[in-house]
Amino acid sequence: MQPTRETFGNIPHSSQIIFYLLTVVTMAVFGYGVWRRFKMWRQGTPVGIKELIVGNAQQIFAKLRPGLGRLLVEGLGQKRVRGRGLPSYAHIVMFAGFMMLFLGTTLLEIDHLSAGISDALKFHKGTYYVIYEFTLDIFGLLFLAGCIFFLWRRTRRPSSIGHKATDWYVLGSFIAIGITGYLLEGLRLAWQQPTGIAAHCSPVGFLIAKSFSGLSNDSARGAHLGVWWLHALLVFAFIAAIPYTRLLHMIVGPINLFLAQPVLGKLVPVSMEEVEKTERIGISAITHFNQQQLTSLDACMECGRCEEACPAFATDKPLSPKRVVQDLKGLMTLSLGTRTKTAGFPIPGLHNDTIRPETLWSCTGCSACVKVCPVRIDPLTLITDMRRNRVGEGELSGTAATALRRMQSSSNPWGLPAAERANWSEELGAPTAKDNPNFEVLYWVGCAGSYDRRAQRVARSVVKLLKSAGVNFAILGREEKCTGESARRLGDEFLFQELAQANIATLAKYNVRKILAHCPHCLNSLLKDYSQFGGEYEVIHHTQFISDLIQTGRLKIPASDGQGNGDAVTYHDPCYLARVNGIHEAPRDVLRTALGATSKPDFREMLRSREKTFCCGAGGGRMWMEEEPKKRVSTVRAKEALETGAKTVAVGCPFCLTMMTDGVAAQNGEARVMDVAELLVERLKI
Numbered sequence: 216m217q218p219t220r221e222t223f224g225n226i227p228h229s230s231q232i233i234f235y236l237l238t239v240v241t242m243a244v245f246g247y248g249v250w251r252r253f254k255m256w257r258q259g260t261p262v263g264i265k266e267l268i269v270g271n272a273q274q275i276f277a278k279l280r281p282g283l284g285r286l287l288v289e290g291l292g293q294k295r296v297r298g299r300g301l302p303s304y305a306h307i308v309m310f311a312g313f314m315m316l317f318l319g320t321t322l323l324e325i326d327h328l329s330a331g332i333s334d335a336l337k338f339h340k341g342t343y344y345v346i347y348e349f350t351l352d353i354f355g356l357l358f359l360a361g362c363i364f365f366l367w368r369r370t371r372r373p374s375s376i377g378h379k380a381t382d383w384y385v386l387g388s389f390i391a392i393g394i395t396g397y398l399l400e401g402l403r404l405a406w407q408q409p410t411g412i413a414a415h416c417s418p419v420g421f422l423i424a425k426s427f428s429g430l431s432n433d434s435a436r437g438a439h440l441g442v443w444w445l446h447a448l449l450v451f452a453f454i455a456a457i458p459y460t461r462l463l464h465m466i467v468g469p470i471n472l473f474l475a476q477p478v479l480g481k482l483v484p485v486s487m488e489e490v491e492k493t494e495r496i497g498i499s500a501i502t503h504f505n506q507q508q509l510t511s512l513d514a515c516m517e518c519g520r521c522e523e524a525c526p527a528f529a530t531d532k533p534l535s536p537k538r539v540v541q542d543l544k545g546l547m548t549l550s551l552g553t554r555t556k557t558a559g560f561p562i563p564g565l566h567n568d569t570i571r572p573e574t575l576w577s578c579t580g581c582s583a584c585v586k587v588c589p590v591r592i593d594p595l596t597l598i599t600d601m602r603r604n605r606v607g608e609g610e611l612s613g614t615a616a617t618a619l620r621r622m623q624s625s626s627n628p629w630g631l632p633a634a635e636r637a638n639w640s641e642e643l644g645a646p647t648a649k650d651n652p653n654f655e656v657l658y659w660v661g662c663a664g665s666y667d668r669r670a671q672r673v674a675r676s677v678v679k680l681l682k683s684a685g686v687n688f689a690i691l692g693r694e695e696k697c698t699g700e701s702a703r704r705l706g707d708e709f710l711f712q713e714l715a716q717a718n719i720a721t722l723a724k725y726n727v728r729k730i731l732a733h734c735p736h737c738l739n740s741l742l743k744d745y746s747q748f749g750g751e752y753e754v755i756h757h758t759q760f761i762s763d764l765i766q767t768g769r770l771k772i773p774a775s776d777g778q779g780n781g782d783a784v785t786y787h788d789p790c791y792l793a794r795v796n797g798i799h800e801a802p803r804d805v806l807r808t809a810l811g812a813t814s815k816p817d818f819r820e821m822l823r824s825r826e827k828t829f830c831c832g833a834g835g836g837r838m839w840m841e842e843e844p845k846k847r848v849s850t851v852r853a854k855e856a857l858e859t860g861a862k863t864v865a866v867g868c869p870f871c872l873t874m875m876t877d878g879v880a881a882q883n884g885e886a887r888v889m890d891v892a893e894l895l896v897e898r899l900k901i
């Protein structure tokens with residue numbers, strides 16, 4: 216006889232009817248909970264979800280493909296959950312166990328319904344049955360192991376994780392479902408008394424059944440029915456609770472993965488028509504967020520990864536990206552929930568009441584929170600959208616407001632005359648695009664390289680290297696204006712657009728296609744911001760360009776003398792280069808050449824490097840803000856750099872150069888801070 220079992224073996228017909236009635240009730244409670252949240256998400260501004268299913272099959276598939284890919288790789292494959300040691304593995308194990316048990320239960324029901332139509336349709340038997348029972352037995356153990364790990368972890372209360380009373384219910388019910396599932400299996404084997412492979416294909420159930428060997432068949436059947444009901448009630452309560460507890464992320468997480476904007480460093484433009492139509496700039500009320508942003512608030516499971524990665528939070532600023540998301544979620548529930556509306560509670564405002572101005576201005580725009588969020592929630596865009604409103608309402612004051620005014624009046628945040636923009640290059644004779652219209656590459660110097668004395672030395676080093684390699688390049692000189700990157704990240708969208716359009720017109724005049732930039736903020740803006748306004752360019756960082764010059768032999772590198780100064784060197788990855796644009800090997804390649812004077816270059820990595828780099832504190836327009844000396848982001852990062860024992864801290868960004876120099880000084884460190892290009896010039900003795 217083939218090994219098999221009845222789906223409802225030992226369960227009386229009356230119990231089966233009550234079971235199905237409870238299923239309907241459970242699904243109704245579950246459905247209401249999801250509908251309640253869905254109604255809130257819908258009140259955001261539309262994001263064109265319906266357009267996804269307009270067109271022929273091929274067009275629809277092309278539109279759905281990226282989202283489906285993310286669902287598969289990041290949802291089912293748990294790609295973004297990985298990389299956090301034991302908790303990551305525990306989540307993956309628990310998720311795999313849960314999905315397998317869910318799939319197994321679904322297959323069991325399909326088999327039951329099929330067998331109801333015809334016995335010939337029953338497939339839960341033979342080899343399939345043996346594999347099924349064995350697989351679920353093992354995955355049940357994985358599920359329980361994951362749950363127990365999280366129970367233990369929750370008792371330790373890591374500060375980054377949110378704690379609610381319902382969390383204990385969720386974990387407790389998971390564990391109870393797992394344990395009653397195994398008891399059920401053991402009791403079934405105890406009364407069914409299968410033989411051969413049918414008895415052994417559930418090894419855990421088989422061991423449990425042994426402990427019931429003293430029970431009479433009737434007692435085993437009675438206990439089996441009792442545990443079956445307990446298990447079923449636990450499962451019903453668990454399903455019904457999903458939309459009302461942390462488990463909501465199981466549904467909304469995948470939805471957000473599907474809908475989310477996947478490109479780091481890109482902001483959605485605002486048009487004047489939009490402002491005229493809505494009579495507002497940015498976000499001043501919860502319903503001004505778009506539907507995807509409101510949905511994303513419900514995807515947050517308060518894992519705290521964003522908070523752990525946030526430089527503002529790490530330096531005691533009044534900002535935690537997790538808190539921002541949770542506070543907005545709370546406001547959404549209060550202002551858009553039917554129950555609160557009808558109860559007539561006073562609803563707090565968005566700005567000041569829910570999100571304080573100092574929270575918004577603390578963000579360095581480093582994208583660390585966006586990068587680490589397992590379900591692609593984007594606190595940075597939420598913050599920038601709210602900043603836009605504050606700037607539009609004239610609520611930004613102090614040094615940052617001064618920098619914006621200077622960008623407006625003089626096209627640079629220093630407020631210096633355009634006529635002085637190319638003064639740094641006079642001795643070097645860097646050609647302008649006007650004098651050398653047939654250039655191979657345009658060197659975008661940026662405001663720091665043009666006006667900041669320290670960063671001018673970097674610009675001069677880049678020019679020396681370009682000249683040494685015989686590169687046909689040009690600069691825009693006084694025709695170059697600030698890219699407007701800081702203005703955009705601070706929230707002054709229209710100042711950014713004004714500067715961007717002026718620069719795009721200049722670049723079009725010289726038919727520029729390839730741009731070399733030593734500032735990662737300029738690079739990101741020229742690459743990702745300008746393309747939104749018709750400026751499409753190939754933009755490369757100076758370290759990439761120099762690395763290419765070395766590899767192609769255009770830049771002649773003398774053979775190593777085997778000596779060098781023997782100083783240990785570390786490299787600080789700029790956020791907008793490494794994390795936002797994935798450029799982290801080229802600077803290291805150039806550094807290796809720059810250090811080549813030693814037979815064994817002493818290059819030391821910091822604990823947080825490449826895409827996991829820690830901000831210097833200057834992004835998001837923070838470069839133009841005062842920071843309390845007590846605990847500066849740059850001081851924390853400089854400490855990490857000094858802890859490597861390096862005597863030189865290499866950087867690839869003029870903002871990082873300033874911040875790390877200040878940070879090292881604040882730490883009374885003896886290391887010098889140098890751009891990668893400067894170190895190569897030093898080695899080549901140009």
Ligand code: SF4
Nearest residue numbers: 515517518519521588
């Ligand atoms: S926003 Fe993302 S990373 Fe931050 S707590 Fe929520 S789920 Fe975790």
Ligand code: SF4
Nearest residue numbers: 525578579581582584
């Ligand atoms: S972008 Fe950086 S500074 Fe801003 S909230 Fe996210 S992690 Fe914090």
